[in-house]
Every structure is written in structure tokens, then in C-alpha cells.
Amino acid sequence: MSTVGKPITCQAAVAYEAAKPLVVEEIVVDPPKAHEVRIKIINTAVCHTDAYTLSGVDPEGLFPCVLGHEGSGIVESVGDNVTTVKPGDHVVALYTAECGKCKFCLSGKTNLCGSVRATQGKGVMPDGTPRFHNKKGEPLYHFMGCSTFSEYTVVADVSVVAIDPTAPLDSVCLLGCGVTTGYGAAIKTANVQKGDTVAVFGAGTVGLSVVQGAKSRGASKIIVVDINNDKKEWSAEFGATDFVNPSELPEGQDIVSKLVEMTDGGLDFTFDCTGNVNVMRDALEACHKGWGQSIIIGVAAAGKEISTRPFQLVTGRVWKGSAFGGIKGRSEMGGLIKDYQNGSLKVDEFITNRRPFVEINDAFEELHHGNCLRTVLSFK
Numbered sequence: 134m135s136t137v138g139k140p141i142t143c144q145a146a147v148a149y150e151a152a153k154p155l156v157v158e159e160i161v162v163d164p165p166k167a168h169e170v171r172i173k174i175i176n177t178a179v180c181h182t183d184a185y186t187l188s189g190v191d192p193e194g195l196f197p198c199v200l201g202h203e204g205s206g207i208v209e210s211v212g213d214n215v216t217t218v219k220p221g222d223h224v225v226a227l228y229t230a231e232c233g234k235c236k237f238c239l240s241g242k243t244n245l246c247g248s249v250r251a252t253q254g255k256g257v258m259p260d261g262t263p264r265f266h267n268k269k270g271e272p273l274y275h276f277m278g279c280s281t282f283s284e285y286t287v288v289a290d291v292s293v294v295a296i297d298p299t300a301p302l303d304s305v306c307l308l309g310c311g312v313t314t315g316y317g318a319a320i321k322t323a324n325v326q327k328g329d330t331v332a333v334f335g336a337g338t339v340g341l342s343v344v345q346g347a348k349s350r351g352a353s354k355i356i357v358v359d360i361n362n363d364k365k366e367w368s369a370e371f372g373a374t375d376f377v378n379p380s381e382l383p384e385g386q387d388i389v390s391k392l393v394e395m396t397d398g399g400l401d402f403t404f405d406c407t408g409n410v411n412v413m414r415d416a417l418e419a420c421h422k423g424w425g426q427s428i429i430i431g432v433a434a435a436g437k438e439i440s441t442r443p444f445q446l447v448t449g450r451v452w453k454g455s456a457f458g459g460i461k462g463r464s465e466m467g468g469l470i471k472d473y474q475n476g477s478l479k480v481d482e483f484i485t486n487r488r489p490f491v492e493i494n495d496a497f498e499e500l501h502h503g504n505c506l507r508t509v510l511s512f513k
């Protein structure tokens with residue numbers, strides 16, 4: 134029986150309260166309105182940002198909500214005036230929308246899109262209402278315009294991209310965030326060039342994706358900095374030339390001086406992939422005087438601020454940030470999928486764990502373990 138135009142009751146993981154386990158239960162997902170798309174999610178992974186928001190430190194965090202933003206699936210139905218995807222299309226959800234028409238999209242300067250960001254940050258669809266409610270009839274907030282921790286979700290048409298149907302959904306879900314973010318930060322935001330020296334702080338999926346982006350550009354030195362030695366082997370597999378554990382430096386040496394010493398004065402590019410503001414400072418200060426650029430990717434908790442001596446910038450170091458790797462999801466996802474399919478972009482290598490969706494709380498738990506990069510959850 135067709136579900137088109139009808140509410141769908143399905144399984145989801147609801148975050149009712151900060152810092153509490155998700156509740157796996159049946160929720161009701163309303164049909165898509167105009168310019169909206171209802172997706173049957175097939176796979177979703179858990180990103181550190183989901184854990185960050187669940188922990189309660191995200192100033193935009195709202196409860197109860199349906200988290201999840203690294204997901205792939207199949208379009209179930211579309212609302213009026215949707216022209217870019219159709220039922221049956223295989224898709225990846227996009228937390229960075231691309232409308233192609235707003236000031237941001239038309240600027241040619243950024244991948245940030247202004248079309249749905251305001252309502253996205255308030256946990257509702259562009260008309261100001263949610264499409265989710267629980268069995269008691271209580272509304273549930275959306276998250277990052279995606280909410281992939283539900284068997285069915287509704288997203289804005291600008292927040293979804295159709296992909297090659299031969300691409301395995303249980304791998305390419307990672308292109309919805311972690312892999313794209315790190316890889317794009319290296320090849321787009323920083324635009325690393327052959328021979329450049331690079332340091333990556335934090336060897337999670339995002340950081341290791343920076344590493345593979347830097348390697349693909351021919352960086353001469355790629356130093357991974359992580360407090361967990363278990364990340365050393367992975368770092369080498371993704372292309373790092375060196376690994377430094379800052380907690381194991383000899384007495385009197387700090388990570389900045391160590392990196393400056395290793396690179397004859399500092400790095401061409403550094404990347405923060407930890408979300409720790411002290412690490413962000415180290416990453417900036419390890420840049421080469423005159424031209425080094427430090428890219429902030431990590432997400433820091435509410436109230437945290439970055440600081441450094443202005444002299445660091447006066448003397449030519451540049452501090453910048455990167456969201457979704459500077460990638461425009463609807464224009465550029467197809468290229469990333471091709472890179473994955475032709476073997477030039479590693480994706481499967483990040484999948485350390487697989488679980489049925491009902492085990493989602495275990496996936497959150499293992500995200501905090503050094504031996505896990507990504508857990509991919511499957512609905513069926």
C-alpha cells in the first residue's frame with residue numbers, strides 16, 4: 134500500500150534529554166510539504182558532532198530531537214514543486230544546503246547557503262514546523278536539517294542530493310559529513326599544494342580525511358598529532374609521514390616547538406580536528422611565520438573562545454575555518470562519489486564498526502574509544 138501523502142510510523146532514536154541515552158521507539162513522520170523530500174534512510178553513521186549536541190554543550194541543541202546527519206537512503210516521496218529528486222532516487226542528506234540562488238550560493242566564495250540555515254538551527258522545517266512527533270503526539274525537533282536517526286526523515290529539497298544508484302549506501306553515508314569535511318578542508322579550503330607541509334591535530338574520521346586530502350595533493354610532510362597512540366598506525370595508512378603524541382614529549386618541550394623544529398620554522402597548513410580551543414591555539418602557533426594557515430574544523434562547546442597573541446597574525450599566520458570542507462553538496466557530491474568508486478578516495482577504510490540501528494547507543498559509546506572511527510548503522 135502506498136505511503137505517499139500519509140504519515141508513516143517508523144523506528145527512530147529520540148534524544149529526549151541532554152546526556153541521556155537515545156530512546157529507540159516508534160515515531161510518526163508526516164508527509165513532505167512543498168519543496169520537501171521524505172527519505173527512507175537506509176544507513177546512517179554517528180559523527181562526533183551528534184555526540185557533542187547530545188552532551189548538551191551545543192548552543193543550538195534542542196530536545197527532544199531526532200539527531201543524525203551522516204546518512205544515505207532512498208526517496209520515498211516528494212512534496213509539491215520538488216524538481217531535483219524523485220521517488221526511488223538514491224540520496225545523501227546534506228547538512229550544508231545548496232540552493233544555488235541565495236547571496237551565499239551566488240557569491241562563489243563559500244559553500245555556506247542561507248536558504249534554510251535559520252530554521253535548521255531552530256530544529257524545524259522552513260515553514261517553522263516539525264514533521265516528527267512521538268506516539269504521545271509531542272513534536273520532536275529536527276537536527277542539522279537531516280535527522281538521519283529515523284527510518285524516515287523529511288528534509289528541504291535543497292538539503293539532499295541524488296547519487297549514482299550503484300554506489301553502496303552503507304559506505305557513501307560517510308560522505309554526508311566526516312570524510313567530505315576533512316578531505317574538502319585539505320583540497321578546497323586550504324588548497325594544499327605539492328610539497329606543502331601539513332599538521333593535523335586529532336586523528337578521527339575528519340582528521341584522517343584531511344590526511345588523505347593532503348596526500349592526494351602531494352604534501353611533502355603530513356604530521357598527525359593525537360593523544361592516543363592507537364591512532365598512529367591508521368595515520369600512516371591514510372598517508373601521514375609522522376605521528377606525534379603531545380603527551381609523550383620530553384620535559385620542557387611543547388607541541389608547538391616540536392612541530393616548528395620538525396619543519397624548519399613551522400607548517401604551511403595546520404588543521405584542528407579536535408574541537409579543543411587550546412589545541413586550536415597550538416595549531417595556529419605551529420604555522421610558519423609569514424604564510425602558514427591554520428584551519429579550524431573542530432566544533433567547540435558553548436562558551437569556549439579561541440585566543441592567541443595578535444602578533445601571531447601580524448606576522449603573517451592566517452586563522453580560518455571550514456564547514457563541510459567547503460564542499461557544495463549538490464554540485465560536488467557526484468565527483469566525490471566517482472573518486473570513491475575509482476579508488477582515489479578512501480571511505481570504507483573509516484568503517485570500523487557496523488551495527489543494526491537498534492544498537493545506536495552502543496555506537497555512541499564506541500565513538501569515544503580510540504579503536505573506532507565510524508560505526509555505520511543499518512535499518513534493514
Ligand SMILES: NC(=O)C1=CN([C@@H]2O[C@H](COP(=O)(O)OP(=O)(O)OC[C@H]3O[C@@H](n4cnc5c(N)ncnc54)[C@H](OP(=O)(O)O)[C@@H]3O)[C@@H](O)[C@H]2O)C=CC1
Nearest residue numbers: 181182335336337338339359360361408430431432456457
Ligand atoms: N566543521 C565541520 O564541518 C565539521 C566539524 N566536525 C568536528 O570535527 C571534530 C572531529 O570530528 P570526528 O573526527 O568525528 O571526531 P573524533 O572524536 O573521531 O576525532 C577527534 C580526535 O581528536 C583526538 N583528540 C582529542 N583531544 C586531543 C588533543 N588535545 N590533541 C590531539 N588530539 C586530540 C581524539 O582522541 P581520542 O580518541 O583519544 O578522544 C580523536 O582521535 C569534532 O569536533 C566534530 O564535532 C565534524 C564534522 C564536520
Ligand SMILES: N[C@@H](CCC(=O)N[C@@H](CSC=O)C(=O)NCC(=O)O)C(=O)O
Nearest residue numbers: 180182191192193194250310432456457
Ligand atoms: N550548532 C553549533 C555549530 C556546530 C557546527 O559548527 N557545525 C558545523 C558542522 S559539524 C558537523 O558534524 C558546521 O558546518 N557549521 C556551519 C553551520 O552553518 O552550522 C553551534 O551553534 O556552536
Ligand SMILES: [Zn+2]
Nearest residue numbers: 180182310311
Ligand atoms: Zn558530522
Ligand SMILES: [Zn+2]
Nearest residue numbers: 232235238246
Ligand atoms: Zn543558497
